[in-house]
Amino acid sequence: MHDASQLSTPKSSAPELDASRPNAAGLDAPFSLTPEQCRRARLARDARFDGRFFIGVVTTGIYCRPICPVTPPHEENVRYFGSAIAAAAAGFRPCLRCRPDSAPHSPPWRGTHTTLSRALALIDAGSLQHGSVAALCQRLGIGERYLRQLFQRHLGVSPKTYALYRQCLFAKQLLHDTALPITDIAYASGFTSLRRFNDAFQRQLHLTPSALRRRRADPQAPLTLTLTYRPPYHWARLRHFHALHRLARLEWIDDDSFGRTFRLGEVTGHFTARHLPERHAFSVSLALSDLSVLDTVVRCLRRLLDLDADTQTIEGHLAAALPGLALTPGLRLPGVWDLFEAGVRAVLGQQISITAAVRLQQQLVDQLGEQDTAGRRRFPTPAAIAASDLAFLKLPGARRETLKRFATAYRDGELGDDPASWQRLKGIGPWTAKVAAFRGLSDPDVWLDGDVGLRRALACQSQPLDPACAAPWRSYLTLQLWDTVI
Incomplete structure (x- = not known):
């Protein structure tokens, strides 16, 4: 099936897909896959399953995506895994043809386990590149032993191994996709030295960075x-x-x-x-x-x-929960860059039309946004907004003060990453907090009750809809309803 050079012998310590379990890691999840479903998906090369499982081939020691273009292996030579890290922990290395490191990043083994999901998010954000496992556990409010047990039970590896493997997969993507020098790739992937990068890459992926480099490095590209x-x-x-x-x-x-x-x-x-x-x-x-x-x-x-987003699963849930709702396939959440920007846009959008809100946001960017050498503008920083009297904004005084209070609190680190907690600030209510979560966090379960567009869409429905039935994907119900009126 593939070049089998530099293989290690696959072992079977990592969790595989099993028809009797919810998914590859044994975590609860909003969908399940059996080995038979995986077999049909890989033989059909169905892109809707890309990233939902991975295929280990025991005769080559390589793991692939279900859309891999090579001749499908015989079923007796195949093992199914719910994540790339599980396949790697079982001794398989990534395919150079389908590149499982570039599969959609929605691993089902994250499941609904809050502590594990938070730990994975913090590790993905680099907490173990710049800190220790002890510091990570302190942020999570758990002990080191419990964290290691969580990772071993659900992923088959330690937190450090997961973090290192993820760094190596990101470096592999850069080696494939870019002409960056290998030294720059090591730096961009979170390694502090080229020697450590080369050693980790070879140990984790059974390859060397130079073996993947197919183009001449060009720092100007x-x-x-x-x-x-x-x-x-x-x-x-x-x-x-x-x-x-x-x-x-x-x-x-x-x-x-x-x-x-x-x-x-x-x-x-x-x-x-x-x-x-x-x-x-x-x-x-x-x-x-x-x-x-x-x-x-x-x-x-x-x-x-x-x-x-796995829109097929989301829309299947909405169709079952709300059978009278006509669905548009493939709708995606329209994010903005960060939570602060989402909060500012939401404050300026209170009780006015989209056109009026955009006009105010444009004035803010033109007056307070930094300009780069090409004439482009960046969104204003919390410090810039907090320091301005905002007199250029044609707003009621109370709204202007709300924006200043919000920017000042954000600048001073008084606001966390949960927009619901912002409501302690005068002028910020449930609608503003929910809009910020919807666009700044891409929270999948936000219901914007009170939104004018939603009220219009609900009035056009032939029968009443209960938004609670759409949980945990009420944000996508919002998109489906907006699609009928916007």
Whole structure:
């Protein structure tokens, strides 16, 4: 099936898919896959299952995506895994043809286990690259032994091994997709030295970085990555939403692409994501002032474009829960860059039309947003808004003060990442907090009760709808209803 050089003998300590278990890791999840479902999906190369499971081939020691283009192996030589890390822990290395590291990043083994999900999110954000397991456990409020037990039970590996393997997979993607020098790739992947990078890469993936380098390194070449998703993906509707809310010089959009400027801490940059429907992917051109945050930027992009949603599962749930609702396939959550920006947009959008809200947001960007050398604008920082009297905004005084209070509290670190807690600030109510969670966190379970568009859409329905039935995907119910009126 593949080149079998540099193989290790696959072992069977990692959890595999089993018809008697909810999924590969034994966690509860909103869907389940049996070995027979996996067999049919891989033989059909069904892209809707891409990222939901991985295929280990014992005769080659390689693991693949279900859409791998090579001749399918015999079933007796196949093992099914719920995640890439589970396949790796069983001794398989990633296929160089289908590149399982680039599969949609929605592993079912995250399940509904809150502590494990939080731990994975913090590790993905780099907590073990810059800190210890003890510090991670302190943030989670659990002991080290319990954390290791969670990872071993559900993933078959330790937290450190998971973090290191994830770093190596990201480096592998950069080696495939970009012409960055290997030294820069090591830095962008979170390694502090080239020697440690080379050693970890070979131990984790049974390959060397130079063996994957197929193009000559060019430091001047633009940074371009391919980010995949699981179809269907309704780009036209997502594009329409972004076009309605576009801020000139901060965002740009055409028939098949969307881009914007951004800030991440002290790092600035901009991107353009071009839709490639035939490949179920976006080609993203990136410019960054510091490559050390590249991994974080990619995760922000995946959330902003809602690339990890399993819309087939979501829409199946909505269809069963609300049988009278006509569904549009492939609707995706329209994210913004970060939670602060989402909060500002929500405050400025209180009790006015979309057009009026965009006009106020544009004035804010034009007056307080930093300008780069190309004339593009970045969204204003909390410090910039807090320091301004905002007299240029034609707003009631109370609304202007709400915006200043919000920016000041955010600047001073008084607000957390849960928008519901923002309601202690005068002028911020449930609708504002929910809009911020909807767009700034891409929370899948937000119901924007009181929204004018939703009221219009509900009035057009032939029978009453109970939003509670749509949980845990009420945000996607919101999109389905908006689709009928916006």
